[in-house]
Amino acid sequence: MALTVKQIEALKPGHERYQVSDEGGLIVRVSPSGKKSFCYVYRVNGKLKRLTLGVFPEMSLAKAREEAGKAKAARDRGEDPVEAKKWAQEAWKSTPTVAEFIEEYLHRWARPNKKSWKEDQRLLEKDVKPVLGDKKVSEVRRRDIIYVLDLIKDRGSMVTANRTFAVISRMFNFALERGVLDASPATRIKMEAEESRDRVLTRPEIKTLHQLLNDQPLWISTRMALELILRTAQRPGEVRQMTTDEIDWQERMWTIPKERSKNGVAQRVPLTDEVLSMIKVARSFSSSKWIFPSPQTSGPISTYALAQGLRKALKGSGLPRTTPHDLRRTAATIISELGFNRLVVDKILNHKDRTVGGIYDRHTYDAEKRQALEAWEAELEQILAGKVDNNGKVIDIRQAQG
Known part of the structure; x- marks a missing residue:
């Protein structure tokens, strides 16, 4: 049954921690000190796991439900929200490598925003990660990106080079938004002209x-x-x-x-x-x-x-x-x-x-x-x-x- 704000406010601490269920996997945990925490609970391979979302009333009930919904969507995509949170916390400790930031880009931007995120993943893992994966994001230069694109063009895949560059550019723009970079190395790189596709089979x-x-x-x-x-x-x-x-x-x-x-x-x-x-x-x-x-x-x-x-x-x-x-x-x-x-x-x-x-x-x-x-x-x-x-x-x- 869905909780109300008044019901949460009325929850009193006991001698031991207890929890009250909301909807969609959201629970409120009440500690003996009176602290009330929002958590999302789920199972992975039969094992119960708990993701702490925030503390009431600093986090509102509406916000907690929204965050629980995001966690549930991640579970539906096959992700583990607890492991994703641990990974995100580790990623913030230092400037990530390109390989590490590819994971952050896919998790934080591509999967939630693009139906075709798997194609982004394929392009990045096939042609970008093997060449630039070990470099720090802050160490990547325009010349490095051009080198990756040239390798693709040399095998005759002009269209793939353009598609890969579009994903690289979006990823480095995302790095700007996340504060990982102050400037993108993908600027001032021209995409190759493509033939208009108008083929109709006879x-x-x-x-x-x-x-x-x-x-x-x-x-x-x-x-x-x-x-x-x-x-x-x-x-x-x-x-x-x-x-x-x-x-x-x-x-x-x-x-x-x-x-x-x-x-x-x-x-x-x-x-x-x-x-x-x-x-x-x-x-x-x-x-x-x-x-x-x-x-x-x-x-x-x-x-x-x-x-x-x-x-x-x-x-x-x-x-x-x-x-x-x-x-x-x-x-x-x-x-x-x-x-x-x-x-x-x-x-x-x-x-x-x-x-x-x-x-x-x-x-x-x-x-x-x-x-x-x-x-x-x-x-x-x-x-x-x-x-x-x-x-x-x-x-x-x-x-x-x-």
Whole structure:
């Protein structure tokens, strides 16, 4: 039962310390001296642990509940709040190394603020920590960062160099905010120009890619997730993190909650018969809530796994470089070619409509989206069967045989 401030004020000290429970794991501990402490209690591997949050009334009940909520969110992410507090206290004793501050950046900023924090972690651990990890943050110079970026560029990964620099820059700005640095070494470094990604696969390329994906010994979650990006036109990150509780089997609908949607708007995706069938097959290989589980971790497959799967499938094929997002763009483009208007395509893609009409329009467009996705599925089946040319025209069977 939720406590009130008056109830806490009325708690009297006893001969021994005792505690009173609030909600969400929050408790109030009353010592024989009359000191009243807010604590968050939880279990790790069956062992009860307690995190002290503050002392009443210096810490208000509302603030204590807020801090308990943060601790619970950390537990949900798999972290141990007590160990995190110990680590933070140790980190403040001296200027951290880059490796130590990477952990602080991930814990204090990236995880709470970025849905894609795991990508930050991957980039930092792959290319930054091995080169700069042992240096003190205060010892890093602009030249050191340029050296890290040059190593990435030398292996031909220009886009990765830009993404890594963006994370490095954010991390050192965070070091400024935390008082670790007085100036960032990441200033006045120019990012490399990138080609605008506008690749749309031709119909013959779609057929070839589909065959390549099936011929490669890819992890089944990777292969099926890539195909579902193409079939549903949804974002790769939203597809790979699909869970069983997001699927309405009766209504044949997949609801992406706003917490997982890139633009913060919930999305309803009508599911065609083939997509539903694929999800059921993928689900049969999973023992967790994830439709596309990772073979290495307890979570879903990673963004890297999708990109790597495509690279493996395309290697030596002669097809141009293709990214998971290109599959989404391809689907949207062909749906438009099938005669569906831009509004319906934008609804399928879950693009925000910032016009006045869009702000007041609360129509779900579920029926229109279903019609478009079913037309796209029919077209895709024709493509995979080799029955249409690159313009979507039906191929004469005798001509094809000839």
